[in-house]
Amino acid sequence: MFAMIQAGSMGVPYVPVIGLVGSNVLDNRDDMIIQPDPFDPSHSSVVARAYRPDVALLHGLKADRHGNVFLGRESDDVLLAEASRLVIVTVESIVDRLDDAEMMRALPSILVDTIVETTYGAHPAGCPGAYPADAGHMARYLEAARDDASFHDYLRETVIEVPNHDAYVESFVPAEWKNSLATAHRSESGRPA
Amino acid sequence: MEEFPGDRPSIRVRSPGLMARSYSDTELLAVLLSREVRDGETSACGALSMIPAAALLLARAHHAPSAEVIILGSPAFFPFPTSRQFHYLAQRGDLDLFFVSGVQIDRRANYNLHQIGGERDRPQIRFPGGYGGGMIYYVARRSIIFRTEHTRRTFVEQVDFISAKGSTPPETLRLGAPSKVITPMATLRINRDTKLLDLESVHAPHTPWDVAANTGFELVAADGRPAESAPATPPPTEDELKLLRGSVRETMITTGTYADWAEAHLGGGRQD
Numbered sequence: 001m002f003a004m005i006q007a008g009s010m011g012v013p014y015v016p017v018i019g020l021v022g023s024n025v026l027d028n029r030d031d032m033i034i035q036p037d038p039f040d041p042s043h044s045s046v047v048a049r050a051y052r053p054d055v056a057l058l059h060g061l062k063a064d065r066h067g068n069v070f071l072g073r074e075s076d077d078v079l080l081a082e083a084s085r086l087v088i089v090t091v092e093s094i095v096d097r098l099d100d101a102e103m104m105r106a107l108p109s110i111l112v113d114t115i116v117e118t119t120y121g122a123h124p125a126g127c128p129g130a131y132p133a134d135a136g137h138m139a140r141y142l143e144a145a146r147d148d149a150s151f152h153d154y155l156r157e158t159v160i161e162v163p164n165h166d167a168y169v170e171s172f173v174p175a176e177w178k179n180s181l182a183t184a185h186r187s188e189s190g191r192p193a
Numbered sequence: 194m195e196e197f198p199g200d201r202p203s204i205r206v207r208s209p210g211l212m213a214r215s216y217s218d219t220e221l222l223a224v225l226l227s228r229e230v231r232d233g234e235t236s237a238c239g240a241l242s243m244i245p246a247a248a249l250l251l252a253r254a255h256h257a258p259s260a261e262v263i264i265l266g267s268p269a270f271f272p273f274p275t276s277r278q279f280h281y282l283a284q285r286g287d288l289d290l291f292f293v294s295g296v297q298i299d300r301r302a303n304y305n306l307h308q309i310g311g312e313r314d315r316p317q318i319r320f321p322g323g324y325g326g327g328m329i330y331y332v333a334r335r336s337i338i339f340r341t342e343h344t345r346r347t348f349v350e351q352v353d354f355i356s357a358k359g360s361t362p363p364e365t366l367r368l369g370a371p372s373k374v375i376t377p378m379a380t381l382r383i384n385r386d387t388k389l390l391d392l393e394s395v396h397a398p399h400t401p402w403d404v405a406a407n408t409g410f411e412l413v414a415a416d417g418r419p420a421e422s423a424p425a426t427p428p429p430t431e432d433e434l435k436l437l438r439g440s441v442r443e444t445m446i447t448t449g450t451y452a453d454w455a456e457a458h459l460g461g462g463r464q465d
Contacts, residue, residue: 002277002325018284019328021365022358024307037366045366074274 002076004031007050008083017046056084059122060107061129062098063091067109070102072129081111090118092130118165120173131177214398216429218377219244219458221396222339223437224429225375226292227251229337230260234289237263237279237333240324243451245292245339246270247459250441250450255433263288269448280325283332286368291333294340296320297352300389300410302359302371304330304338305352316353323356330357334369343376345409360388379404380426382415391415394426434460 007015016037021044026032031049036042058081061072069089071077081087089107094117098106121127124137144154162168169178214221222244230236230252238245242265249262249270263279264270273279282288295304306326310317330336340347359371360383374381374390382393392412395401401420405412414423429437438460445455 002280006277017328018366018368019331019357021331021367022303022355022361023323023327024313024355025323025327027313036364042364043366044364076275076277079277 001051004048004051005053005079005083007048008052009079010050012050014047014049017048020046051083053080053084055086055088056080058087058089058107059118059127060089060091061127062093062095062102063089063112063115064095064098064109067112067115068098068103069107069109069112069115070098070105071107072127074105078107078111081107086114087112088114088116090116090121092119092121092127093117120169120177121165123169123173134174136174137172214428216434217458218341220434220437220460221377221429222341222375223247223251223459224433225380225396225426226337226339227255227433227437229335229373229375230257230262230290232257233259235261235263235282235287236290236292237265237283237288238292239265239326239329242292242294243454243458244341246451247437247441247445247455248292250444251433251437254436254440264450267448267450270450276325280328283325283329286332286334288329288333289335291329291336293326293330293336293338295338295352295356297347297349298338298340298374299349299352302338302374302383302388302390303352303355304357304359305354306356307354309353313354327357330371331361331365332368336369336371338371338374340374340376343378343404343407345407348408348410350410359383378407379423381412384415392420392423394424396426397428 003015003017007013016035017032020026020032021034026034026046031051032046034044035047036044058069058071058077060069060077063069067089069091081089089112094115120131123131124134124141126133141154144150158168158172162171216224226245226248230249234257236249236252238249246264246267249260249264253260253262262270263272265276265279271279273282283291293304295306296309297305304326306320306323308316308319361367371383373383373393377396378399379395380393381390383389384391390410390412391414392401392404393415395404401414401423404423405420412420414420442455442459444450445459446452
C-alpha cells in the first residue's frame with residue numbers, strides 16, 4: 001500500500017515491489033500482479049498499481065494563513081498529500097507566519113486545498129509536539145469495539161450526537177490538557193497570558 | 194519442585210533436563226535471539242518486539258559491538274525520520290537480519306499475521322495484518338521467526354492465511370529468506386534442500402518429545418535423523434544473563450525502549 005501511494009505521489013502508473021509473491025494477500029486483488037523485470041526477465045516480482053486517493057485528511061500542529069502546514073515532525077504524510085487530489089488539513093492553530101525552521105519542513109501550501117483550525121483535532125489519538133494519545137479514552141474505544149452494539153453506542157455518544165467540535169472538546173478532552181495547552185498557545189503568539 | 198521450609202532436602206534423581214532454570218522463558222528467548230546477531234551487520238526488529246529489542250542490545254553488549262541495530266519505535270535506536278527509509282534500506286538489500294513473529298507458522302516457514310478460521314472473507318479472528326512483513330521477509334538476508342509460545346495452535350501443518358511465504362520459486366525476485374524459528378522450547382531450522390523446518394536443538398528442561406507433542410507437523414532433526422537425536426541447546430551463560438539483566442535492562446529503561454516491559458521482565462521484576 002505504501003509503495004502504491006508513493007507511486008501515486010510520483011505520478012507514475014505502477015510500481016514494482018519486492019515480496020508478497022506466494023502470499024494470500026494477492027488473491028482477489030487486481031491491483032497487484034506478478035510481472036517479469038523488463039530488463040531482466042529471468043526474475044519476476046509483484047507490480048502494484050499506483051494509488052491516488054480522492055481525499056486526504058491530515059492533522060498537523062500549525063499552518064500559516066497561506067496554507068503552509070507544519071505537521072510537527074517529518075512524516076510520510078507528505079506523500080499522501082502529494083498523491084491525493086483534495087487535501088484537507090486540520091491544525092491545532094492557524095498563525096500569521098511559520099518560523100524559518102518550521103518553513104523548511106512544512107508541507108507547502110501548493111499541495112494543500114483547505115486548512116481548518118481544530119484544537120485537539122487528533123484526540124483521542126495524539127499530536128506529536130502538542131499532546132499524547134489519551135490512553136484512558138483509547139482503552140474505552142477498544143472495549144467498545146468488541147461488538148457492533150457497544151461500538152454503535154460509543155459512536156453515538158462521541159460522534160453522532162455531538163453538535164460541533166467545541167462540544168466534543170468540552171466533553172472528552174481531559175481538563176488538565178486544556179489548561180496547559182492554552183498557556184502554550186498564548187505564549188507562542190506573543191500576546192500576554 | 195518446591196521444598197517445604199523446615200523439611201530436610203530429599204534425595205531426588207534428576208535427569209539433566211529437569212534441573213531448575215535460573216532464567217525465565219523471556220530471558221531465554223532474548224539470549225538465543227541475541228546469538229543470531231553478527232558483529233558488523235545491520236539487524237532490526239519490528240513493531241511490538243520487546244524480546245528482539247533486548248536481544249539486539251544484548252548482542253551489542255556481549256559479542257557484536259559494531260552491530261548496527263534498528264529498533265522500530267525506539268527514539269534512541271531508530272536512525273530514520275520515518276519508517277519508509279527503513280523499508281527502503283531493507284529493499285536495497287542492506288538489512289542482514291530481521292526478527293519477526295506470527296500468529297501461525299507452518300512447516301514451510303510461511304507465517305500468518307492476518308486471520309484465522311472461518312471463510313476467507315469472514316474469518317473467525319482478524320489480526321492487524323502483515324504490515325511491512327510481506328516485503329521484509331523476502332529482502333532481509335536472514336529472517337528469524339520468534340514465538341513466545343510453542344503450541345499446536347501456533348505450529349500448524351498449513352497456515353490459514355499466508356501473510357508471507359517461506360520459500361519461493363527461483364525466478365521470484367528475492368534477496369533473503371527465513372533461516373530459523375526460535376521458541377521457548379526449541380530452535381527449528383529451514384532445511385535448504387527440503388525447504389521444511391527441521392529440529393535443530395531443544396532447550397532444557399524440555400525434551401524432543403515435548404517439542405513433538407506441541408508441534409502440529411512432523412519434525413526430524415537437522416541432519417535427517419529422528420527428532421529424538423536433536424541435541425540440547427547451549428543454555429544462557431552467566432555473562433549473557435548478567436548483561437541482559439544489567440546494562441541491557443538499564444539501557445532500555447533510560448532510552449525509553451520498551452522501558453516498562455524491560456523493568457518488569459528482565460531479571461529485576463516478575464518471572465514468567
